[in-house]
Amino acid sequence: MPTEILMPALSPTMEEGTLAKWLVKEGDTVSAGDVIAEIETDKATMEFEAVDEGVMGRILVTEGTQNVAVNTPIAVLVEEGEEVPDQVGGTGAAAQPAKPAAQPAAAAAQPAAPARVEAARPEPDWPEDTKTKKQTVREALRDAMAEEMRADGDVFLMGEEVAEYQGAYKISQGLLDEFGSKRVIDTPITEHGFTGIGVGAAFGGLRPIVEFMTFNFAMQAMDQIINSAAKTLYMSGGQMGCPIVFRGPSGAAARVGAQHSQDYAAWYAHIPGLKVAMPYSASDAKGLLKSAIRDPNPVIFLENEILYGRSFDVPVMEDFTVPLGKARIWREGSDLTIVSFGIGMTYALEAAEKLAEEGIEAEVIDLRCLRPIDTAAVIASVQKTNRCVTVEEGWPVASIGNYISATLMQQAFDWLDAPVINVTGKDVPMPYAANLERHALVTTPEVIEAAKQVCYR
């Protein structure tokens, strides 16, 4: 009985990969545990081991093939002397992606998003005739760090696995080679300690970039971030600033459970003395990170693991920056305003697209920064649309959406034709089960429903 070998998911967020190399050929005998191929995931090149034993009957996907979806049959294993049947590959359910459920909106919105940028960008971040290139958020973040490190010798990167491992999520790929171990520093797994050392180095005149493998681990370092980094300028009467960037992924990845799936936007946005950026697109990731590194204040830079592999248009410019604290209008509309940031933009944009099919034109605003927060942009939009829905992945209590709602109530009450609705993650720790996780997160249908509700449709 022939056995199909399927394209494996080798990271929590992998949806497709490159079949880099076959290490066996047709006719070879394979034992369980043999490395049969090298597969490039969204993070690294991984060895792929056989689970079953048999003879490599047929290779279905040749080496070098890119964008092979997870669970696509890539080879057929047969028993000794067995014929390879004709009907192999692409047989029904096996060819479906492994985790269509976890991020349905994400997958759907991906190709559409960049196109819309060109169509409706009232306030472009770069001059109109600038050339752009497609780049992933991951590459944009790395380029931002590399450019700033080239420009200023006091900028350095420290964190777990940032140097020799090339970054747990490959954000710092290549930086060790270019800048050496003095400026790209692997730390022990000791968040509280190395965060304090980073803050002290900033007091001492350097400009550290501290990478948290994920922001979940930064809870161990919360005291140093808030009491030491954020408050010292004030406590010193303006003498002792702390120019530092804390960056890393925040929010849910995929199926990594409660302790590794938390959105910290509202937590850090609460703290005076911090600046908080949370980009969605690659151009914003790059432009905002460069601004954050140059900023004389502590900046919390919240990335998202699922967005790392997404591609967007990034301007080809000598020195492209995006100012902290300025929202971006992604899509113009007159019927309601959808306000979001970070991965929430995925749902906001997809909802807007579907609403348009039903004749509802949503204006979509990406806050990009949560402190300072561009409430003026939201108010201006609501004065036009008179209705507002906020979208975020974080929890509902004391959320960013709550703050936007309160601000609109106080400063744009007379323009509101409906109560603002906050679409958020559910008020539960993140479950592991795929179906439960899907329900715990924001979904596009929820955004659509909220939009219709504020439009009384």
Add this chain to the structure above:
Amino acid sequence: MAARKTTAKPNVSPEELTQYYRDMLLIRRFEEKAGQLYGMGLIGGFCHLYIGQEAVVVGLEAAAEEGDKRITSYRDHGHMLACGMDPNGVMAELTGREGGYSKGKGGSMHMFSREKHFYGGHGIVGAQVPLGAGLAFADKYKGNGRVTFTYFGDGAANQGQVYETFNMAALWDLPVVFVIENNQYAMGTAMKRSTSTPDIYHRGNAFGIPGEMVDGMDVLAVKAAGEKAVKHCRAGKGPYILEIKTYRYRGHSMSDPAKYRTREEVSKMREERDPIDHVRDMLVQGGHASEEDLKAIDKEIKAVVNASAEFARESPEPALDELWTDIYADA
């Protein structure tokens, strides 16, 4: 308390010894005045006095060079005076006035001086330890040969981040002197009730950091140990630990009735081991100063302290606009 090590031949000139006397006396009188102003309601909140521990900072400042940095906890008045910060600015910060080092926005626990390389003034027990290693990291990065004195207490020595820092400081050979001011009480908890082994400096062994115990009531012993530690750091050999045995005469803070120790224990320490009397005796017995010379110094110090109290009372409260300044540095 370790037995007093006699400094057989003090490696100091009479002038230096006189200066130490002066510096320690300034801290003592300043703190007494601060206690008085606290009682009068002119100083609020937490106020942790340094009385009894003066030889620690004065001895280590004698071992420091221009450009070396220091950082400590909330019991910080002595460190600031010892590194040359203006008593007026410190006292006015205690009273929360515009003329204070932090314009009245920091208070007793939060003062800083870039000019004197004093990096605070930190209120969370142990948090200054990685910060101090970070300052040393910056100096090593710049290759400027500077050393950072990172002070913390026997209480802070049980915080996890201290050992995270020891590990990295040793791993990266950071030029930092970890100064454990062991005054034997973590607030109200005697060391033997909080600390598994009696010698905290031994804990550096786990990280390959050399350390030693020092008599903190003897300014010359502190100075000598400080010089050794600084030499080690400046030679690029990494961190060094000094566990300095000292004693605070007053409570943990102004609101501490200090019921956890006997009056006799405190009196005995004051009478037998006072660090200022120790230097005074050396000056008089060595024939370097007469009673009259010392009285003149006392008078001079008293005048400085009174002037600082006067300044701190007269300096206006910060303008209300100050509420909204210094939250962000201009980008």
